[in-house]
Amino acid sequence: MARPRTHDEALRLKLLDRAGELITADGAKALSLRKLAADVGTSTTAVYSLFGGKPELVGALYVEGFRRFGGRMDAVGLTGEPVEDLTRLGLAYRVSALADPHLYAIMFTRSVPGFEPNDEANDLSRATLKPLEDIVRAAVAEGVFVDVAPEVIAVGCWGVAHGLVSLEFNGNLPPEFDVATAYEAALRANASGWLA
Amino acid sequence: MARPRTHDEALRLKLLDRAGELITADGAKALSLRKLAADVGTSTTAVYSLFGGKPELVGALYVEGFRRFGGRMDAVGLTGEPVEDLTRLGLAYRVSALADPHLYAIMFTRSVPGFEPNDEANDLSRATLKPLEDIVRAAVAEGVFVDVAPEVIAVGCWGVAHGLVSLEFNGNLPPEFDVATAYEAALRANASGWLA
DNA sequence: CGGCGATTCATAACAGTGTTGCGTAGGATC
DNA sequence: GATCCTACGCAACACTGTTATGAATCGCCG
Numbered sequence: 147m148a149r150p151r152t153h154d155e156a157l158r159l160k161l162l163d164r165a166g167e168l169i170t171a172d173g174a175k176a177l178s179l180r181k182l183a184a185d186v187g188t189s190t191t192a193v194y195s196l197f198g199g200k201p202e203l204v205g206a207l208y209v210e211g212f213r214r215f216g217g218r219m220d221a222v223g224l225t226g227e228p229v230e231d232l233t234r235l236g237l238a239y240r241v242s243a244l245a246d247p248h249l250y251a252i253m254f255t256r257s258v259p260g261f262e263p264n265d266e267a268n269d270l271s272r273a274t275l276k277p278l279e280d281i282v283r284a285a286v287a288e289g290v291f292v293d294v295a296p297e298v299i300a301v302g303c304w305g306v307a308h309g310l311v312s313l314e315f316n317g318n319l320p321p322e323f324d325v326a327t328a329y330e331a332a333l334r335a336n337a338s339g340w341l342a
Numbered sequence: 343m344a345r346p347r348t349h350d351e352a353l354r355l356k357l358l359d360r361a362g363e364l365i366t367a368d369g370a371k372a373l374s375l376r377k378l379a380a381d382v383g384t385s386t387t388a389v390y391s392l393f394g395g396k397p398e399l400v401g402a403l404y405v406e407g408f409r410r411f412g413g414r415m416d417a418v419g420l421t422g423e424p425v426e427d428l429t430r431l432g433l434a435y436r437v438s439a440l441a442d443p444h445l446y447a448i449m450f451t452r453s454v455p456g457f458e459p460n461d462e463a464n465d466l467s468r469a470t471l472k473p474l475e476d477i478v479r480a481a482v483a484e485g486v487f488v489d490v491a492p493e494v495i496a497v498g499c500w501g502v503a504h505g506l507v508s509l510e511f512n513g514n515l516p517p518e519f520d521v522a523t524a525y526e527a528a529l530r531a532n533a534s535g536w537l538a
Numbered sequence: 539c540g541g542c543g544a545t546t547c548a549t550a551a552c553a554g555t556g557t558t559g560c561g562t563a564g565g566a567t568c
Numbered sequence: 569g570a571t572c573c574t575a576c577g578c579a580a581c582a583c584t585g586t587t588a589t590g591a592a593t594c595g596c597c598g
Contacts, residue, residue, distance in 0.1 A: 154575075175455045179556065189577050190556080196575090200556065254512060255451035259371040260556085263513065271514050294527060297516060301506070302528030306498070309505020313497070316450060317459065318467050320493060331490060332498030339535030350546080375585065385548050386585080392546090396585065456585085 158196045160186045162206055169207070169248045174257035177204075201261040204252060208263055211249035212270045218242045219277050228285035229337040235278060236307040236333035243311045254312065275300050282340075291340045299340050306336045354392045356382045358402055365403070365444040370453035373400075397457040400448060404459055407445035408466045414438045415473050424481035425533040431474060432503040432529035439507045450508065471496050478536075487536045495536050502532045 164185050168177050179190045179200055197203040222238045224231045243250040251257045253271070263271065278300040285291040291299060310329050313319055360381050364373050375386045375396055393399040418434045420427045439446040447453045449467070459467065474496040481487040487495060506525050509515055 157575095174452075178554080180554085191558090191576050191578085194557075194576090251452065254508070256370070256447065256453045257451070257455070259453070259455065268513050271512075272516055274514075275516070292531075295524075297519065298524040298527055299531075301509070301515060301519070301524055302502070302531060305505035305509060305528060306502050306532065307505070308509060309501035309503070310497070312450065312508055313501060313504060316467075317464050318470075319497060320468055320471070323493065323497070328491075328494040328497055331494055332501060335488075335495075335498060335535035336502065336532045337535070339531035339533070353547095374583080376583085387547050387549090387587085390547090390586080 153196050157186070157188060157192060161188075161193060161196065161203070162210070165203060166207060166210070166249070169252070170246070173248060174204075174251060177258070179203075199260075201258070204258045204261040205263065205267060207249065208252055208261075208267050209270055211246060211253045212267075212274065214246060214249070215239075215242050215253075215274060218245075219274065222277075224281070228281055228290055229334060229341070231281050232278065232303050232337040233330060233333045235281075236303065237330060239307040240311050240314075240329060243315070247315065250311075250315070254308070275304060278303055285340075289342055292342045294340070302340075303333075303337060306332060350392070353382070353384060353388060357384075357389060357392065357399070358406070361399060362403060362406070362445070365448070366442070369444060370447060373454070375399075395456075397454070400454045400457040401459065401463060403445065404448055404457075404463050405466055407442060407449045408463075408470065410442060410445070411435075411438050411449075411470060414441075415470065418473075420477070424477055424486055425530060425537070427477050428474065428499050428533040429526060429529045431477075432499065433526060435503040436507050436510075436525060439511070443511065446507075446511070450504070471500060474499055481536075485538055488538045490536070498536075499529075499533060502528060 161182065165177055165182055168182060168185075177200075179193055183190045183192060193200065193203055197206060218238050218241070219235060222231075222234050224234065252261075256262075275297075279296050282291060282299045282303070283296040286293060286296055286299070310325075310332060314325055314329075319325060357378065361373060361378055364378060364381075373396075375389055379386045379388060389396065389399055393402060414434050414437065415431060418427075418430050420430070448457075452458075471493075475492050478487060478495045478499070479492040482489060482492055482495070506521075506528060510521055510525075515521060
């Protein structure tokens with residue numbers, strides 16, 4: 147039953163796909179190496195050969211999640227008006243989270259006990275800031291935004307988006323709360339707060 | 343070894359205390375019913391009598407966490423100027439989170455797999471909004487803030503605070519980032535965005 | 539005041555988990 | 569074509585939360 151000398155890439159993808167499905171269907175708790183291996187037709191040891199362990203398998207899902215996030219952010223059409231553009235990115239952020247809620251959980255909550263993102267994963271997550279920072283930098287340069295380090299403003303905008311989505315997912319928002327409307331208003335008000 | 347007919351309140355407190363210590367020391371992953379029971383000098387079944395199971399035990403820690411949070415929020419001295427006061431509450435929010443990081447993890451990340459807050463716990467968490475909402479409501483009434491539902495503004499402010507703290511804990515912020523300064527600036531800018 | 543029913547909690551077993559030695563099949567290398 | 573190396577199957581290990589059983593003892597009612 148040996149495989150080629152290099153890791154079996156097809157098996158790796160099958161494991162990753164199925165792991166994503168299991169998590170999407172029943173949450174992170176439902177991801178068991180035994181079940182995963184059985185579904186894919188291999189054994190748990192394969193996960194250790196290919197990834198190193200369960201945390202590293204989840205780590206692969208983590209980078210996949212940020213890859214998708216990044217893709218959706220890049221696809222947002224921009225106008226050049228900073229408040230509008232920051233609001234659009236924020237809305238896309240929420241749409242992305244709603245599209246892959248369980249991936250979002252892996253990225254931003256510690257829903258898989260042993261898993262801690264490593265340095266490479268953290269670098270990747272910080273890359274999410276890039277489009278935000280570009281917009282902010284231009285706005286500061288043009289004097290539309292106050293003269294504060296673009297990084298600070300960008301992080302602030304990311305914070306609102308992330309915080310509201312996080313509260314929504316946690317069930318911390320009031321019942322019968324019109325999340326979508328409030329979310330957009332909050333994004334816009336926050337961005338406006340940086341106007342010069 | 344029977345205990346009084348009513349639950350042994352002292353044992354309940356000892357379990358809760360020790361559980362908090364274990365989590366504070368080594369994170370949520372380190373909370374095992376066996377170790378907890380051994381440390382306290384009882385058996386795992388006591389947890390089932392007193393709480394119902396591990397999720398419910400964690401639920402008790404969840405409400406304890408929000409109780410402390412609420413206490414710290416109430417202790418914040420207010421000035422009557424909404425932007426300033428909202429900023430102060432936001433800073434207190436971060437201080438609270440840093441003071442009890444593992445309790446914070448229980449409250450806002452799903453770090454204990456089986457645990458989902460029940461309705462009562464959710465009501466409690468939403469009570470965190472109360473002081474924010476009072477400030478906002480007054481500011482809207484006085485015409486200092488724009489005429490938007492106070493709930494929406496309050497949730498927005500909570501979102502920034504929560505989001506930034508959450509990103510900080512997740513390691514999503516840039517390295518060598520002056521979190522404290524940026525955090526305060528972001529809170530202030532966000533609140534200012536709601537000025538009429 | 540005494541006995542009964544109810545309930546807490548100890549003991550031990552169960553089902554499940556991630557992880558790890560061991561063994562082996564079979565491509566890669568010379 | 570012989571040899572090495574490695575991915576991976578099997579089975580065991582240590583651990584988890586949970587639960588069936590049973591003993592001890594309290595609150596309650598006559």
